[in-house]
Amino acid sequence: MTNRVQIIPKFFRISRDIVAEIQSGRLTTGSQAPSENEIIEKYKVSNTTARKALQEIEREGWVTRIKGKGTYVLNNKVERSVTRILGFTANMREANRVPASKLLSLNVLQDDYPLTINRRQYILKGPLCRIHRLRFADQTPMMIEKRYISLHFCPDIQKLDLEGSLYEIYEKKYGLRLTQVDQMVSAVMMGVDEMVHFGLKQAVPAFRVEGITFCGRELILEMEDSLYRGDQYRFTVKATR
């Protein structure tokens, strides 16, 4: 896909159509994906092409094929690699979802903000800008976040449009390079406030992510306290020596 001049093979185009159906929620978890015969009829392709399309989406983990039964749609959670510095916006774009944000509140605070992370206490020096946002993918609320941003590094950030990617603002508007994010992840039940924000009638398990973003050695740019819906997210990570 890096060479944009190349013609995308037919089976791959078909596989994208099916993935789009899954991502939009029109094909739900546990439902049957189109069969080989349905693909042959709809797209006027050979059975080889139809089979390759189904193999492709199976290889990518969207569906599972059960011999003699059919092809079933798997749980479609957004995957988030936790070892890469990756904003919500970029993560959604990678997952082919349309990101959006709703600013719930914004305050400028004079006090320092402390956070103990990985058994070490850090202090973000005031003044700082606290923002509370709800983040969406294709109109589904996915996570809710509080961010505490240093006004030393980002003067007047509270006057900008804060409904998009903060990481882009840090990098493009303030010329900051994010060097490391130290994160602590807990498994929690969401509270009543979050249920309301997420539009859920029942609480679901969630990931709570507390983090510190550095823009240089020991230079704290921001701190975060976010809640990722457990029914919408899966975190991925590779461990090595």
Added chain:
Amino acid sequence: MTNRVQIIPKFFRISRDIVAEIQSGRLTTGSQAPSENEIIEKYKVSNTTARKALQEIEREGWVTRIKGKGTYVLNNKVERSVTRILGFTANMREANRVPASKLLSLNVLQDDYPLTINRRQYILKGPLCRIHRLRFADQTPMMIEKRYISLHFCPDIQKLDLEGSLYEIYEKKYGLRLTQVDQMVSAVMMGVDEMVHFGLKQAVPAFRVEGITFCGRELILEMEDSLYRGDQYRFTVKATR
């Protein structure tokens, strides 16, 4: 602490005593840690030493000091770095907890075992050994795991004592080098079976970890499906570029 001949400073010994109280649960979350005066009296030390002991446990994240109020014990969860290959046994030793295991069941299976992880399907070739274990720290049940171990790489492993560290068995008995663990982490509620195993009256949120352990490029040694108690664990991870 690497040079074992060196004399451990007094403040550090005192800090270990307090940490032991927290780890054992005798000092609970939110309760007051000993004050400087109590330390001075109990250990017959200077106020400098007492202060350094409290600073040490604060620095390590066990307690937080609130000006004019006192020193409060923080939530004492085991931290698990998810980017390092780290068995339960080694993780517990690092946390100064005593690990133990209870083998719940053991089977030898002839069939292959499939697992889709990070959108890619892997197959562990049979025959394999499936073990189901409950893991303890200081007698508290912490996590429950199912592991599927290749009998090609570990012939007759089912005949060994499997109540200790599997990673040690892989490395010392079979001479295998674990090169990578690909993991997928979900936030879930534990089921009734797990509540019973954990001795809990109410379900709590948990981390479900599905993983594949490689012992060389594309060589699958084992697969795991584990449940870590959310009230006992916190996962830590550093993200970089």
